[in-house]
Amino acid sequence: MKHLPIAILGSGKGSNCRAILERIRSGDLAAETRLVVSDALDAPILDIAREFGVANVYLPPGRFRTRLEPAVEEQLVRMLRDAGVELVVLAGFMRVLHEPTLKAFPRRIINIHPSLLPKFPGIESWKQAFVAGETVTGCTVHYVEEQIDHGRILAQKEVTILPNDTAESLHARIQILEHELYPAVIADFCKRYNEASQQNGGWPDK
Numbered sequence: 611m612k613h614l615p616i617a618i619l620g621s622g623k624g625s626n627c628r629a630i631l632e633r634i635r636s637g638d639l640a641a642e643t644r645l646v647v648s649d650a651l652d653a654p655i656l657d658i659a660r661e662f663g664v665a666n667v668y669l670p671p672g673r674f675r676t677r678l679e680p681a682v683e684e685q686l687v688r689m690l691r692d693a694g695v696e697l698v699v700l701a702g703f704m705r706v707l708h709e710p711t712l713k714a715f716p717r718r719i720i721n722i723h724p725s726l727l728p729k730f731p732g733i734e735s736w737k738q739a740f741v742a743g744e745t746v747t748g749c750t751v752h753y754v755e756e757q758i759d760h761g762r763i764l765a766q767k768e769v770t771i772l773p774n775d776t777a778e779s780l781h782a783r784i785q786i787l788e789h790e791l792y793p794a795v796i797a798d799f800c801k802r803y804n805e806a807s808q809q810n811g812g813w814p815d816k
């Protein structure tokens with residue numbers, strides 16, 4: 611079994627990164643994390659990468675708030691390519707990726723979002739669902755495309771909103787499911803990567 615070379619990009623606490631690295635370490639997930647990248651110098655996700663002995667990089671984002679400076683994004687693409695990355699996994703990465711990355715990794719960038727997309731794109735989606743009085747919300751793994759939180763949906767898990775929930779308790783339950791869903795979707799990419807390399811074909815398929 612060939613291991614799928616991945617990179618994980620995040621800006622924050624890195625609980626999804628941890629869940630993925632744990633699954634890889636336990637042998638459940640045939641992936642190999644070549645790089646963890648963060649745009650935040652003090653992000654715990656970088657400590658998690660160090661704890662697991664994974665190469666990690668702080669990427670100073672430049673002068674914009676929601677995107678990487680174009681030269682920085684080019685630098686990111688070079689780093690990912692040099693590391694031989696085949697799948698880019700966004701796990702709480704707070705920068706919108708643009709053409710250089712999207713073009714370099716078509717249908718090879720995925721993201722996890724804490725709502726049942728297309729409902730509640732944007733930030734603090736669990737809070738949006740809670741305030742809207744929904745009875746069910748959840749999490750979604752999707753391809754990353756130019757329009758934020760709009761790429762093709764790969765998988766979802768539902769969470770029931772309980773009468774005594776707070777936004778925080780709801781978020782905590784969504785995250786537990788995220789930690790199951792994201793490795794499962796990556797496992798599917800690993801399978802397709804292996805099948806494609808045996809047939810010498812391209813991947814992922816449409």
Ligand code: GRF
Pocket residue numbers: 620622623624625626627701702703722723724749785788
């Ligand atoms: C997750 O809730 C994910 O859905 C969203 O950002 C959060 C990242 O959490 N995109 P963590 O850093 O993996 O704990």
